[in-house]
Amino acid sequence: METTGTRTDTCAGPPQQNRRPDGQDRYTISEVVAFTGLTAHTLRWYERIGLMPHIDRSHTGQRRYTNRDLDWLDLVGKLRLTGMPVADMVRYAELVREGDHTYTERFELLQTTREDVLARIEELRGTLAVLDRKISFYADAGRALASERSR
Amino acid sequence: METTGTRTDTCAGPPQQNRRPDGQDRYTISEVVAFTGLTAHTLRWYERIGLMPHIDRSHTGQRRYTNRDLDWLDLVGKLRLTGMPVADMVRYAELVREGDHTYTERFELLQTTREDVLARIEELRGTLAVLDRKISFYADAGRALASERSR
DNA sequence: CGCTTGCTTGGAGCGCACTCCAAGGTTCTA
DNA sequence: TAGAACCTTGGAGTGCGCTCCAAGCAAGCG
Numbered sequence: 001m002e003t004t005g006t007r008t009d010t011c012a013g014p015p016q017q018n019r020r021p022d023g024q025d026r027y028t029i030s031e032v033v034a035f036t037g038l039t040a041h042t043l044r045w046y047e048r049i050g051l052m053p054h055i056d057r058s059h060t061g062q063r064r065y066t067n068r069d070l071d072w073l074d075l076v077g078k079l080r081l082t083g084m085p086v087a088d089m090v091r092y093a094e095l096v097r098e099g100d101h102t103y104t105e106r107f108e109l110l111q112t113t114r115e116d117v118l119a120r121i122e123e124l125r126g127t128l129a130v131l132d133r134k135i136s137f138y139a140d141a142g143r144a145l146a147s148e149r150s151r
Numbered sequence: 152m153e154t155t156g157t158r159t160d161t162c163a164g165p166p167q168q169n170r171r172p173d174g175q176d177r178y179t180i181s182e183v184v185a186f187t188g189l190t191a192h193t194l195r196w197y198e199r200i201g202l203m204p205h206i207d208r209s210h211t212g213q214r215r216y217t218n219r220d221l222d223w224l225d226l227v228g229k230l231r232l233t234g235m236p237v238a239d240m241v242r243y244a245e246l247v248r249e250g251d252h253t254y255t256e257r258f259e260l261l262q263t264t265r266e267d268v269l270a271r272i273e274e275l276r277g278t279l280a281v282l283d284r285k286i287s288f289y290a291d292a293g294r295a296l297a298s299e300r301s302r
Numbered sequence: 303c304g305c306t307t308g309c310t311t312g313g314a315g316c317g318c319a320c321t322c323c324a325a326g327g328t329t330c331t332a
Numbered sequence: 333t334a335g336a337a338c339c340t341t342g343g344a345g346t347g348c349g350c351t352c353c354a355a356g357c358a359a360g361c362g
Contacts, residue, residue: 030338040339041321048342060328062339075285078278086319103296107289114282121275124268127229131265134226138258180309191309192351199312211358213309237349 019067026056026064036073050090051076053097082117170218177207177215187224201241202227204248233268 019025019035029040036043043063046052053072056064079089092109095102170176170186180191187194194214197203204223207215230240243260246253 028339039321042319044340045320058328060339062328075281078281081274082278100296103289103292107286107293110282110286110289114279114286117275117279117282121272121279123232124272124275127233128265128268128272130226130229131261131268135258135261135265138254138261141254142258190351193349195311196350209309211309213358 019070022067025067025070026058027066027070029063029065032065032070032073035070036077038073038077046076049086051086051093053093079113082113082120084113084116170221173218176218176221177209178217178221180214180216183216183221183224186221187228189224189228197227200237202237202244204244230264233264233271235264235267 020027027035029043032038032043033040038046043052047055052069055069056066058064076089079092080086088109092106095106095109171178178186180194183189183194184191189197194203198206203220206220207217209215227240230243231237239260243257246257246260
């Protein structure tokens with residue numbers, strides 16, 4: 001049976017530790033599932049579309065992830081939260097693979113993303129203001145109804 | 152030809168005015184497209200899935216939106232920005248249609264949404280911190296490379 | 303009157319990000 | 333050494349939120 005989103009009982013949570021020290025960091029896919037909250041399907045899919053660096057294999061061909069891979073997945077998770085399309089993340093991954101001469105392009109991509117995140121936060125603040133107005137309206141209406149009932 | 156996302160040249164922008172005063176507020180679908188930035192397809196689809204209140208029709212059956220409808224679409228737009236699923240918005244619309252006795256339920260739904268938005272903002276802040284760290288890393292690397300080149 | 307533009311409908315299609323399946327090989331535990 | 337649990341692959345399927353299509357009616361204009 002495929003282990004799919006098993007015991008991530010509580011929600012996402014902060015970056016899980018329990019990592020092994022560098023040198024003994026050869027995690028199976030299901031360990032990475034436990035670390036990241038992603039499914040094994042998604043991890044393999046990320047690899048297929050070029051979102052992952054080359055992943056080590058055991059002598060029988062099973063994936064063995066490293067601490068570096070986990071770090072990368074942390075970053076991907078963060079970028080995902082910003083709403084960045086997977087295609088853009090793949091672009092970034094390609095730049096990383098291409099080597100040092102892509103530093104400026106990566107820099108620009110990150111800065112654009114940063115601006116997007118700031119804009120998103122502002123949008124959400126605007127929405128929060130609207131929600132707060134509505135909520136206080138309903139709170140007032142609720143109080144009015146309650147005093148109506150108690151009369 | 153279907154008018155689809157015509158002259159919303161600049162980006163979303165603040166809530167457009169140019170509304171007509173209440174009483175003469177009978178907008179065609181293409182006017183609402185101009186106001187909201189949504190497509191006519193999307194507006195009809197919103198109606199089909201129950202996300203809109205009943206929309207007035209002209210004597211020949213064409214939609215005539217009111218200022219109230221525009222207000223509702225503004226709210227929907229804000230909620231959409233929070234990532235709230237359309238199904239949840241439909242639920243909220245149903246509660247509104249069902250009348251006053253759903254006040255508490257609406258109140259709770261809005262409060263839950265408010266919490267979600269706050270959590271989203273916090274997530275984005277976390278991502279921003281990561282981005283800033285990476286950006287300053289690349290900025291340093293860029294400077295190092297520049298001084299390398301100038302030697 | 304014809305022409306263009308806009309609006310109507312139900313239903314089909316699309317892009318994204320997964321999500322799952324089938325069939326088979328591997329690894330761990332008792 | 334049996335059996336359960338886990339891993340592999342390519343490709344197909346899913347759910348969401350639109351997005352578009354075809355065929356037809358309606359309104360304004362020269």
